[in-house]
Amino acid sequence: MKILITNDDGIYSKGLRAAVEAVKDLGEVYVVAPLFQRSASGRAMTLHRPLRAKLVDVPGAKVAYGLDGMPVDCIIFALARFTDFDLAISGINLGENLSTEITVSGTASAAIEAATNGIPSIAISLEVSREKYKFGEGSEVDFSTASHFLRKVARAVLRGGLPEGVDMLNVNVPDDATEETGIAVTRLAHRMYRPTVEERVDPKGNPYYWIVGRKCREFEPGTDVYALKVERKVSVTPINIDMTARVDLREVERLF
Amino acid sequence: MKILITNDDGIYSKGLRAAVEAVKDLGEVYVVAPLFQRSASGRAMTLHRPLRAKLVDVPGAKVAYGLDGMPVDCIIFALARFTDFDLAISGINLGENLSTEITVSGTASAAIEAATNGIPSIAISLEVSREKYKFGEGSEVDFSTASHFLRKVARAVLRGGLPEGVDMLNVNVPDDATEETGIAVTRLAHRMYRPTVEERVDPKGNPYYWIVGRKCREFEPGTDVYALKVERKVSVTPINIDMTARVDLREVERLF
Numbered sequence: 041m042k043i044l045i046t047n048d049d050g051i052y053s054k055g056l057r058a059a060v061e062a063v064k065d066l067g068e069v070y071v072v073a074p075l076f077q078r079s080a081s082g083r084a085m086t087l088h089r090p091l092r093a094k095l096v097d098v099p100g101a102k103v104a105y106g107l108d109g110m111p112v113d114c115i116i117f118a119l120a121r122f123t124d125f126d127l128a129i130s131g132i133n134l135g136e137n138l139s140t141e142i143t144v145s146g147t148a149s150a151a152i153e154a155a156t157n158g159i160p161s162i163a164i165s166l167e168v169s170r171e172k173y174k175f176g177e178g179s180e181v182d183f184s185t186a187s188h189f190l191r192k193v194a195r196a197v198l199r200g201g202l203p204e205g206v207d208m209l210n211v212n213v214p215d216d217a218t219e220e221t222g223i224a225v226t227r228l229a230h231r232m233y234r235p236t237v238e239e240r241v242d243p244k245g246n247p248y249y250w251i252v253g254r255k256c257r258e259f260e261p262g263t264d265v266y267a268l269k270v271e272r273k274v275s276v277t278p279i280n281i282d283m284t285a286r287v288d289l290r291e292v293e294r295l296f
Numbered sequence: 297m298k299i300l301i302t303n304d305d306g307i308y309s310k311g312l313r314a315a316v317e318a319v320k321d322l323g324e325v326y327v328v329a330p331l332f333q334r335s336a337s338g339r340a341m342t343l344h345r346p347l348r349a350k351l352v353d354v355p356g357a358k359v360a361y362g363l364d365g366m367p368v369d370c371i372i373f374a375l376a377r378f379t380d381f382d383l384a385i386s387g388i389n390l391g392e393n394l395s396t397e398i399t400v401s402g403t404a405s406a407a408i409e410a411a412t413n414g415i416p417s418i419a420i421s422l423e424v425s426r427e428k429y430k431f432g433e434g435s436e437v438d439f440s441t442a443s444h445f446l447r448k449v450a451r452a453v454l455r456g457g458l459p460e461g462v463d464m465l466n467v468n469v470p471d472d473a474t475e476e477t478g479i480a481v482t483r484l485a486h487r488m489y490r491p492t493v494e495e496r497v498d499p500k501g502n503p504y505y506w507i508v509g510r511k512c513r514e515f516e517p518g519t520d521v522y523a524l525k526v527e528r529k530v531s532v533t534p535i536n537i538d539m540t541a542r543v544d545l546r547e548v549e550r551l552f
Contacts, residue, residue, distance in 0.1 A: 082338030083399045090504040120493035140537045143339045143399055196551040203547040225548045227540040237376035248346040278548045280541035281396045284483040285534035291459040292481045292534045295452040
């Protein structure tokens with residue numbers, strides 16, 4: 041079995057190394073991951089400049105490249121260089137990735153890119169409290185329970201494949217989970233954040249603006265947000281990459 | 297009616313100005329668009345640094361801000377500052393945005409962000425031949441037919457709203473379209489590009505890598521790619537932002 045691992049926190053992130061450790065005996069592990077922190081990079085691709093690649097030592101991986109690009113670039117690079125993966129894993133991300141806003145996440149977007157190439161894929165994220173969150177590093181964070189669930193999900197996918205119509209699994213683990221924590225199969229919540237803008241004034245008196253992601257407080261049962269935030273369960277959401285609305289197309293034709 | 301317009305080619309792009317001209321008499325037009333070219337930026341958000349905003353003169357707009365961020369940042373900024381839009385338009389993009397790979401596009405991603413906020417939205421893109429494509433500018437490109445179709449679609453959405461289950465319309469106009477060209481309501485093709493990597497060697501003898509998007513040659517009837525590339529019709533694809541796979545969740549539960 042050939043397993044590709046990437047992330048958006050960067051190749052030196054503890055979460056990526058935990059992912060490698062979790063699955064290294066399930067197959068040959070190839071790592072291609074960004075050299076730098078690329079959180080919230082979406083499905084951005086680097087088309088306007090070339091990329092550099094650097095061999096990095098990642099214990100447990102057959103080979104590991106750091107790329108000075110985006111998570112999606114890493115998938116493209118890996119497929120061009122190594123081909124034929126049985127599974128792609130993106131993570132373990134520092135911080136949860138939930139709701140239809142997962143397309144903001146570089147972690148989820150890398151898994152979506154792999155899925156577009158027909159590779160069953162898993163995006164996995166660990167809820168992290170604000171205190172423990174160190175931007176792109178996470179040295180204070182314990183990934184052992186998330187590793188346990190990644191291993192469980194990866195094994196299941198390698199053994200049975202994904203059900204018809206499922207391209208990818210989006211997995212989120214609560215920060216207080218143990219190996220006994222239950223798994224909830226969920227749908228994406230409508231949203232998780234309600235981003236807004238905070239205006240400040242620089243030392244010269246000119247305004248500048250921070251994008252701020254305020255968390256929504258509505259939790260709807262059955263969603264990934266509800267499973268993680270209310271039930272404190274591990275959420276697994278089956279994803280299909282096709283966003284075509286499932287409506288009678290004649291209803292749309294009637295508009296014009 | 298309040299209409300928000302953004303794009304990913306930047307606020308000085310001819311396509312954005314054509315979009316403003318197309319709808320300026322359907323409502324009050326607000327423009328918030330990136331100051332710089334942001335093609336293929338996906339749904340990236342700028343969270344690690346603050347943004348600057350600059351008032352720009354865009355004929356036909358009530359107000360126009362250029363932001364040194366991403367298309368999605370522009371939507372967030374616009375909603376924080378102006379609120380209550382009846383319609384969001386992203387485009388007119390220089391070059392088509394087709395297939396499930398639209399989530400790579402900053403144009404489509406801005407419309408998705410607006411849709412997440414409950415605003416009916418339209419992403420509109422004009423097929424552009426390689427010869428006419430000037431990165432981020434497009435001064436050689438004639439947007440008049442695309443403007444005609446944008447106006448037609450925008451009017452329909454402002455009048456009747458989007459059908460239940462449709463969050464956004466993704467519109468693509470062939471480069472040889474006329475006002476008589478037919479509209480095809482389509483689904484997203486599986487993919488449009490098959491990206492790969494081209495290795496080169498720098499003057500010092502070290503390798504570097506270009507991501508190259510090779511176009512797929514398979515065209516499946518009913519898809520946006522087929523409508524544009526084979527039928528030479530204007531493609532309109534209804535989009536739902538929820539990527540949860542429409543499968544029996546018990547099939548997924550059985551995996552674990």
